[in-house]
Structures are given as structure tokens and as C-alpha cells.
Amino acid sequence: MTRSTFPEWIYDGSEIPDPLGFGERAVTFLKRLRHPKSRQPVQLDLWQERIVRRIYGPRHEDGTRIVKTAVLLVPRGNRKTSLAALLMALHTIGPEAMPRGEAICAAAARDQARIAYEELKGLMLAHPKVASKVAIRDSKNTISFPKLGSFCKAISADAGVQHGRTPVFVLADELHAWPKRDLWDVLRSGLPKTRGSLLVVATTAGRGQENVAWDIVEDARKVARGEIEDPSILPILFEAERDCDWTDEDIWYRVNPGLRHGYPDIEGLRQLAREGQRRIGDREAFRQLHLNIWLDHATQPFVDMAIYDEGRGPVDLADLEARQAPCWIGVDLSSNSDLTVAVACWKDGDDGYQVWPWFFCPEENLRDREDRSGVPYTTWAEQGFIIPTPGNVVDYRRVEDELRELCARFNVREIAFDPHLARNMLNNLLEDGLPAVEMRQGWITMAPAVKELERAIIGHGFRHGGHPILRWNFDNIEVVTDKAGNMAFHKGKSKDKIDGAVASAMAVARAAAGEGGFALEADWMNDEMLWA
Numbered sequence: 001m002t003r004s005t006f007p008e009w010i011y012d013g014s015e016i017p018d019p020l021g022f023g024e025r026a027v028t029f030l031k032r033l034r035h036p037k038s039r040q041p042v043q044l045d046l047w048q049e050r051i052v053r054r055i056y057g058p059r060h061e062d063g064t065r066i067v068k069t070a071v072l073l074v075p076r077g078n079r080k081t082s083l084a085a086l087l088m089a090l091h092t093i094g095p096e097a098m099p100r101g102e103a104i105c106a107a108a109a110r111d112q113a114r115i116a117y118e119e120l121k122g123l124m125l126a127h128p129k130v131a132s133k134v135a136i137r138d139s140k141n142t143i144s145f146p147k148l149g150s151f152c153k154a155i156s157a158d159a160g161v162q163h164g165r166t167p168v169f170v171l172a173d174e175l176h177a178w179p180k181r182d183l184w185d186v187l188r189s190g191l192p193k194t195r196g197s198l199l200v201v202a203t204t205a206g207r208g209q210e211n212v213a214w215d216i217v218e219d220a221r222k223v224a225r226g227e228i229e230d231p232s233i234l235p236i237l238f239e240a241e242r243d244c245d246w247t248d249e250d251i252w253y254r255v256n257p258g259l260r261h262g263y264p265d266i267e268g269l270r271q272l273a274r275e276g277q278r279r280i281g282d283r284e285a286f287r288q289l290h291l292n293i294w295l296d297h298a299t300q301p302f303v304d305m306a307i308y309d310e311g312r313g314p315v316d317l318a319d320l321e322a323r324q325a326p327c328w329i330g331v332d333l334s335s336n337s338d339l340t341v342a343v344a345c346w347k348d349g350d351d352g353y354q355v356w357p358w359f360f361c362p363e364e365n366l367r368d369r370e371d372r373s374g375v376p377y378t379t380w381a382e383q384g385f386i387i388p389t390p391g392n393v394v395d396y397r398r399v400e401d402e403l404r405e406l407c408a409r410f411n412v413r414e415i416a417f418d419p420h421l422a423r424n425m426l427n428n429l430l431e432d433g434l435p436a437v438e439m440r441q442g443w444i445t446m447a448p449a450v451k452e453l454e455r456a457i458i459g460h461g462f463r464h465g466g467h468p469i470l471r472w473n474f475d476n477i478e479v480v481t482d483k484a485g486n487m488a489f490h491k492g493k494s495k496d497k498i499d500g501a502v503a504s505a506m507a508v509a510r511a512a513a514g515e516g517g518f519a520l521e522a523d524w525m526n527d528e529m530l531w532a
Contacts, residue, residue, distance in 0.1 A: 023057025036122025176206025330506025
């Protein structure tokens with residue numbers, strides 16, 4: 001049985017080790033600060049106090065803190081940023097502060113970074129004794145403690161000017177919204193330079209898995225479930241199950257630790273839930289932001305990505321080559337600077353398929369694409385999931401060479417192209433006796449292809465080996481449906497790619513037709529390109 005990721009230790013009354021009293025010291029200090037509005041001593045609610053004790057209490061035999069990274073996944077409205085500001089105070093003016101220590105509050109945008117900064121500033125100014133001992137420079141987004149030379153600074157995701165930092169504390173606020181990982185890498189690599197440094201990730205759930213937030217939260221989940229043993233990571237994950245009854249208020253109270261203390265407003269949540277029952281977009285926003293359910297990219301998805309992920313079993317290319325199993329290939333050629341893909345498909349049992357893609361992208365565009373999309377093109381290329389072609393446009397000759405190589409390796413029955421961009425390549429392959437065929441990407445041709453692909457995925461008959469780019473492409477799909485109920489792939493207003501999913505539908509359709517599954521009719525009447 002899989003262990004829950006829920007932080008039961010916050011409520012079970014279990015003892016939190018504090019051999020040197022540093023957990024108690026941290027709590028005592030924080031309770032001496034003043035609330036910015038009431039000017040009364042700060043009140044730590046149970047869940048907040050337990051988190052503070054759990055971070056700062058447990059120690060190694062040499063006295064160093066065991067926890068190096070705290071991953072705080074909490075729904076919106078639960079004052080996680082306020083808690084993070086209190087932790088920043090500990091490292092700026094409190095008992096965890098170090099001489100000339102640098103505490104960093106980092107976020108995707110300057111306005112977001114200023115939220116935690118303003119919280120900390122309010123704490124400093126609310127207490128007369130503290131206010132007299134700190135220096136605030138709003139123009140530099142900096143609060144300093146001259147007595148120690150320590151300071152806190154708010155920065156945003158402009159990683160180009162952040163190299164060389166040696167922080168003792170980093171708050172990565174709303175990590176799910178960071179457009180790329182440059183700032184993360186800079187700050188994360190700077191933390192080990194200082195003994196006793198601490199990283200706090202405070203975020204709500206995001207969308208998609210091709211981002212640094214998903215990687216960090218998923219790693220924390222594995223620690224929480226006991227799949228990874230790493231006491232330096234403290235997972236504090238308040239998240240509902242993906243298939244839960246999102247209208248159940250018991251679940252709301254379980255994953256919103258502040259609700260039992262009066263925040264967020266329960267009536268406000270009820271109103272949002274009523275609106276979510278009428279509007280899909282509001283429902284998905286509620287599930288993501290108030291129940292911390294990590295969603296797929298698409299708002300009108302093709303399939304549930306949790307079902308898609310069940311097909312991540314290995315695809316043994318060497319075995320398929322050795323057996324010379326019949327193979328069908330779908331090719332989605334891009335414009336000159338875009339992502340091109342060839343997807344090979346083999347029958348898997350009576351009614352299943354296994355596929356494997358080969359993606360191509362101009363080598364000079366990789367970094368630029370990564371910056372614009374927030375997905376790791378360069379890492380994918382290093383891992384062999386992308387074949388970079390020389391220059392700043394897709395080298396069709398390299399694509400054609402790869403197709404010839406695939407034909408030499410596998411028992412390829414057909415290579416299906418939409419002729420829109422592939423006329424020359426198609427003719428070249430035909431002249432050499434290779435089985436290239438036309439498959440136009442209009443409704444008449446693609447609707448049955450999409451339907452067969454959907455049947456295979458939902459029926460647990462689509463094995464893809466967990467290829468990360470292919471998954472990203474499927475996650476980006478928006479579905480459009482005509483009056484007859486025929487489905488088509490679309491990427492809506494998103495700039496994200498669906499090319500691999502389109503080529504998969506083509507390959508699966510040709511495999512089904514080749515095995516007598518159904519016939520595909522060329523769509524000569526509708527050559528509208530819906531599959532950018």
C-alpha cells in the first residue's frame with residue numbers, strides 16, 4: 001500500500017526532537033515579534049509552530065541542522081507567505097542569522113517577490129526595538145541588520161545578474177509560476193557554499209510536469225512516501241487526491257491547514273465551489289489553487305494524463321528490431337525553425353500499440369526555445385530525447401537520413417506524411433523504394449485516427465516508455481469537436497507543442513489500417529491545417 005504524503009506529524013502530537021533547544025529558541029523568538037496590523041505578539045497556529053520546530057529542532061551530533069530543504073505545498077489563502085516571512089526574519093535578525101549572511105526572497109516576478117518582502121518589512125517596523133536596529137532600502141528591495149551585517153533581499157527571475165550570490169537562506173516563492181529554471185539553478189548552487197544554509201520552497205500546485213516546481217515537489221513526495229530516504233528534505237505537502245470529490249468540505253479542511261483557524265474564508269470557498277459546478281474553468285482553478293491538485297496543461301484535455309502515464313512501461317527497441325515486428329511511422333514536419341517528429345508504432349497484442357518518437361530541433365534554437373517555453377530543451381537534447389540539427393532551421397536532410405536508418409533497422413510498412421510540407425521528402429523516399437504515403441491532416445482523415453488513439457490510451461493499450469517530450473505534447477492538447485462528435489487536436493491559444501501527439505495519431509491509425517482495423521480516407525476536400 002502506498003504511503004500517504006500528508007504531513008500527519010503536524011497533528012498527531014508526536015515528539016519533535018530538539019536536543020539543543022534550537023526549535024524552542026526559534027518559536028520563542030518569533031512569538032516576540034509583533035503583527036504588522038494589530039501590533040500584538042505574533043501568534044503561531046499549531047500547524048505553523050510544528051513546522052518551525054520540525055525545521056530547526058532536529059540536529060546532527062555535531063549540532064548542524066538536519067533539514068536543508070523544506071518543501072511547503074499549501075493551497076492559496078493559508079498564509080504560507082506570512083510563515084515564510086517569519087522564517088526569513090529568523091535568518092535576518094533572529095537566532096539563525098549569521099554575520100554578513102544573505103537571505104534571499106525569490107519569485108517569478110518582482111511584484112511577487114515584494115509580497116514576502118513587504119511581510120518581513122511589516123514585522124520589522126511593528127516592533128519598536130526591532131525597527132530601530134534595521135535599515136530598510138525599498139529602492140534596493142533590501143532589509144539589513146547592521147549589527148551582524150546580515151540582510152534580506154527580494155529578487156525576481158532575472159538570473160543574469162544573480163550569479164555569485166552565497167545565500168544562507170532562500171525562499172523560492174510560488175515556484176510553480178517560475179517561467180524557467182535559471183534563477184533556481186543559480187540560487188540552489190549558491191546554498192552549499194555556506195554551512196547551515198536553508199532552502200524553503202513555498203508554492204501552490206501548478207500545471208504540467210515540464211517545470212522545476214514539479215520536479216521538486218515530486219521528489220518531496222517520494223521522500224514523504226518513503227521511496228527515497230533523505231532526512232535533509234522536509235516534505236510538507238497539503239494536497240488532495242486527483243480523483244477526490246472536490247466539493248467535499250472535509251477534504252477542504254484536510255488540505256487547507258488554516259481553515260480550522262479561520263483562513264481562508266469558508267464562505268468564500270463555498271461560493272467558488274458553486275461557481276465551479278457551473279463552469280469548468282472555475283472548477284479546475286478551484287482544484288488547483290484551493291485543493292493543490294496538480295493539473296495538466298490543457299483545460300479541455302484529450303485524455304486524463306494519469307491514465308496516459310499508465311503506459312510508461314518500457315519500449316524495447318532492440319527486441320522490436322530483432323523480431324522485425326511490423327512498424328508504421330507517422331511524421332509531422334514543422335516549419336523551418338520548429339519541432340519536427342517521427343513516431344514509430346508497433347502493434348502490442350490484439351488491440352494495443354507501443355510507440356517511440358524521434359524529435360528534431362535546430363541546434364541554435366534550443367536555448368531560446370527553453371527560455372520562451374519554460375521546458376528543458378537543452379536537457380532533453382543532452383539526454384538524447386531531441387536530435388539537434390545544425391544551424392537555426394530544421395535540417396530536413398537529417399530527418400530524411402533518420403527515416404532511412406529506421407527503415408534499415410525495422411520492418412517499416414509505411415511512413416505517413418501530410419504533403420503540406422513534406423512533398424520533396426516524400427518523393428525522395430518513394431524514388432528509393434521506401435514506403436512513403438500521404439496522409440492529409442484534415443477532419444476526414446484525422447478524426448478516426450484520433451478516435452483510435454483515444455481508445456488505445458483509455459483502454460490501457462498505449463505504451464510509450466514515458467518519453468518526456470511525447471508526454472509534454474499530449475499534455476498540451478486541447479480538443480475541438482465538430483457537430484458529428486468527431487474530435488480533433490488543437491493547441492488553442494498555447495504556444496506549446498502537440499506535434500508528437502499528432503504524429504502518434506497518424507502512426508496508430510496507419511498501424512490499425514495495416515492490420516485491418518479500419519480504413520483511412522484521404523481528405524482531399526478539407527486541407528485546413530489544424531495541427532500546427
